[in-house]
Amino acid sequence: MTWLETLRTAYDSLRTRRLRSALTMLGILIGIAAVMLTVGLGQGAQKQVTDQINKLGSNLLIVTPGSTTSSSGVRGGRGSATTLTIDDAAVLADPSVAPDIARVAPTSGGSQSLVAGTTTWTSNVVATNAEWLGVRARSVAQGRFFTAAEVTSESSVAVLGSTTAAQLLGSTNAVGQTITVGGQNVTVIGVLNTEGSTTGGDQDDLVVMPLTTYASRLSTSANPRSVSTIYIEAKDATSLSAAYQETTNALLSAHGVTLATQDFSVSSQQAIVETATSTSRILTVLLGSIAAISLLVGGIGVMNIMLVSVTERIREIGLRKALGATPRIILRQFLVEASLLGLAGGLAGLALGMLGAAILPRLVNFPVAISPVAAAAGLGVSLVIGITAGVYPASRAARLAPIEALRSE
Amino acid sequence: MTAETPWATDLAGDAAAVERPLTDGALLELRGVSKTYTSGSLDVAAVRNVDLVVNHGDYVAIMGPSGSGKSTLMHIIGCLDVPTSGSYWLAGVDVAGMGESDLAVVRNQRIGFVFQQFNLLPTMSAWRNVELPLIYAGVSRAERRRRAIDALTRVGLADRVDHRPGELSGGQQQRVSVARALVTEPDLILADEPTGNLDSTSTAEMLELFAELNQQGRTIVLITHEHDVAEAADRMVVMRDGSLDEPTGARR
Numbered sequence: 001m002t003w004l005e006t007l008r009t010a011y012d013s014l015r016t017r018r019l020r021s022a023l024t025m026l027g028i029l030i031g032i033a034a035v036m037l038t039v040g041l042g043q044g045a046q047k048q049v050t051d052q053i054n055k056l057g058s059n060l061l062i063v064t065p066g067s068t069t070s071s072s073g074v075r076g077g078r079g080s081a082t083t084l085t086i087d088d089a090a091v092l093a094d095p096s097v098a099p100d101i102a103r104v105a106p107t108s109g110g111s112q113s114l115v116a117g118t119t120t121w122t123s124n125v126v127a128t129n130a131e132w133l134g135v136r137a138r139s140v141a142q143g144r145f146f147t148a149a150e151v152t153s154e155s156s157v158a159v160l161g162s163t164t165a166a167q168l169l170g171s172t173n174a175v176g177q178t179i180t181v182g183g184q185n186v187t188v189i190g191v192l193n194t195e196g197s198t199t200g201g202d203q204d205d206l207v208v209m210p211l212t213t214y215a216s217r218l219s220t221s222a223n224p225r226s227v228s229t230i231y232i233e234a235k236d237a238t239s240l241s242a243a244y245q246e247t248t249n250a251l252l253s254a255h256g257v258t259l260a261t262q263d264f265s266v267s268s269q270q271a272i273v274e275t276a277t278s279t280s281r282i283l284t285v286l287l288g289s290i291a292a293i294s295l296l297v298g299g300i301g302v303m304n305i306m307l308v309s310v311t312e313r314i315r316e317i318g319l320r321k322a323l324g325a326t327p328r329i330i331l332r333q334f335l336v337e338a339s340l341l342g343l344a345g346g347l348a349g350l351a352l353g354m355l356g357a358a359i360l361p362r363l364v365n366f367p368v369a370i371s372p373v374a375a376a377a378g379l380g381v382s383l384v385i386g387i388t389a390g391v392y393p394a395s396r397a398a399r400l401a402p403i404e405a406l407r408s409e
Numbered sequence: 410m411t412a413e414t415p416w417a418t419d420l421a422g423d424a425a426a427v428e429r430p431l432t433d434g435a436l437l438e439l440r441g442v443s444k445t446y447t448s449g450s451l452d453v454a455a456v457r458n459v460d461l462v463v464n465h466g467d468y469v470a471i472m473g474p475s476g477s478g479k480s481t482l483m484h485i486i487g488c489l490d491v492p493t494s495g496s497y498w499l500a501g502v503d504v505a506g507m508g509e510s511d512l513a514v515v516r517n518q519r520i521g522f523v524f525q526q527f528n529l530l531p532t533m534s535a536w537r538n539v540e541l542p543l544i545y546a547g548v549s550r551a552e553r554r555r556r557a558i559d560a561l562t563r564v565g566l567a568d569r570v571d572h573r574p575g576e577l578s579g580g581q582q583q584r585v586s587v588a589r590a591l592v593t594e595p596d597l598i599l600a601d602e603p604t605g606n607l608d609s610t611s612t613a614e615m616l617e618l619f620a621e622l623n624q625q626g627r628t629i630v631l632i633t634h635e636h637d638v639a640e641a642a643d644r645m646v647v648m649r650d651g652s653l654d655e656p657t658g659a660r661r
Binding site for chain 2: 016315316318319320327328329401402403406
């Protein structure tokens with residue numbers, strides 16, 4: 001008996017018990033679909049986080065002030081100290097001090113109320129230098145970004161995020177309009193391209209203006225030269241760790257502190273990505289293992305049905321043996337039946353998973369990434385489950401004595 | 410007699426170990442066949458020391474009441490079971506000591522079964538039921554269909570090829586199973602109570618069919634507990650308490 005004939009016989013047998021076969025497949029189907037979706041969600045989440053962090057800019061290092069310790073011993077949160085200044089940024093921008101650093105963008109700022117005509121809007125002011133646009137990998141949609149000369153001359157200019165421009169000025173061309181920021185008149189010279197939302201909030205609701213202008217007119221800080229964050233762009237990906245070292249060393253000597261008393265912290269984009277990735281990986285593994293348990297239950301379902309099938313078809317088995325089926329052929333037939341159940345369940349589960357992956361992102365605004373590798377692995381696993389679940393029932397069928405099987409009622 | 414004296418086996422030639430069939434022209438030959446079932450500590454002999462020779466072209470009825478051991482004998486003749494002792498040659502081959510896989514091949518090639526319960530697969534059409542033994546014989550699909558339809562034509566069911574067993578009468582179902590027995594062109598047709606589930610009209614038709622097949626040269630062994638049915642055969646042997654008894658003059 002050829003494999004093709006075995007396959008045909010198994011298919012016929014499953015087809016004649018359509019409902020039962022379909023219900024048995026359902027277990028595998030749900031299991032595979034659940035595994036595909038949870039893994040897909042996990043990978044989608046991972047990709048989303050990575051994308052968001054990459055949006056910050058490439059080859060980025062972020063320097064934030066250290067924490068303060070009050071006289072009563074209460075330690076403030078990271079960034080609560082005002083130890084970073086514009087001068088630190090100037091030191092880091094010096095290529096003789098830090099040759100692996102390409103650009104430096106110190107930023108400061110805070111929430112300010114904006115007024116344009118009769119419209120008011122509260123937005124976040126980012127006070128920085130001309131390098132910010134490049135370091136943060138942003139671009140200008142209309143008008144232009146401010147220049148280094150405008151920073152030096154404390155010009156009253158501002159570049160708006162697309163959300164801010166739309167809220168404040170509606171559909172009118174924002175460029176050239178005069179608005180007030182915290183009561184100070186500034187001229188809008190450009191609008192940024194839309195970036196979208198990230199975990200950090202709407203990246204398009206902001207006002208970017210020169211750090212010098214902000215420090216002299218709007219800052220409420222005790223030290224107007226202090227900045228909240230310094231963004232550093234390394235020359236390329238390979239010089240990132242060198243840039244990290246140079247930044248740390250330059251700031252340690254500039255602040256006159258040691259590693260033990262360090263009053264700032266430097267984090268690399270890579271470190272942030274790794275943290276975020278490992279978090280979502282734990283989630284993926286957790287959800288995936290729950291889904292895998294449902295797959296296991298599905299496999300036990302296949303085994304159960306195959307055992308029932310052997311008992312129920314004992315006369316058929318006896319007849320087939322009487323007509324010349326060897327134990328090996330019977331074994332093969334039941335194994336192939338179980339494998340077909342598993343494989344068909346896997347295929348249906350894969351289809352359902354892909355359907356879910358297409359529909360789910362529209363409902364929950366969350367990407368689902370189903371990779372071909374995961375799809376192939378899912379099919380392979382369902383086949384293996386089918387075979388595994390079939391071994392015991394099939395060997396029972398094969399061992400049946402033909403007369404016992406024929407005699408049974 | 411020990412293993413160190415190999416010549417001793419020659420001296421044992423007259424013992425139970427017979428090395429070839431004794432009768433010329435015999436299709437099947439049973440010599441001293443016994444089958445003992447162990448039930449707890451009790452040994453129950455279902456078949457005791459049976460000798461039977463069936464020649465090519467014979468039509469033999471094995472008759473006996475239920476419990477006489479005729480079913481057990483039928484299982485042994487049909488290679489569905491092996492004897493506890495004795496020897497059995499089928500078409501010149503000793504099958505008494507064969508394993509299950511080899512027996513399956515012998516059944517497939519040498520024997521066509523007709524059962525009391527018909528034993529048709531209810532979900533398959535008549536021709537799909539008839540082709541079953543050919544699947545295990547490795548015959549191609551097209552050839553199987555041709556031969557299945559041919560066999561169904563021979564039993565008068567050419568117009569019922571695509572009917573399922575449920576759509577056929579009892580007599581027709583038994584004809585399908587006869588077609589299934591014929592389709593491999595076996596040496597022996599072994600019918601176990603073939604009329605047990607049939608009405609008298611169908612029984613008569615079935616016996617006619619067997620007589621016709623026998624006239625065409627088929628060897629038929631028929632097991633029955635009905636005297637009328639056994640009468641239809643050329644030769645009758647009677648099974649009683651596990652032993653075989655051939656009434657004198659039964660051979661016609």
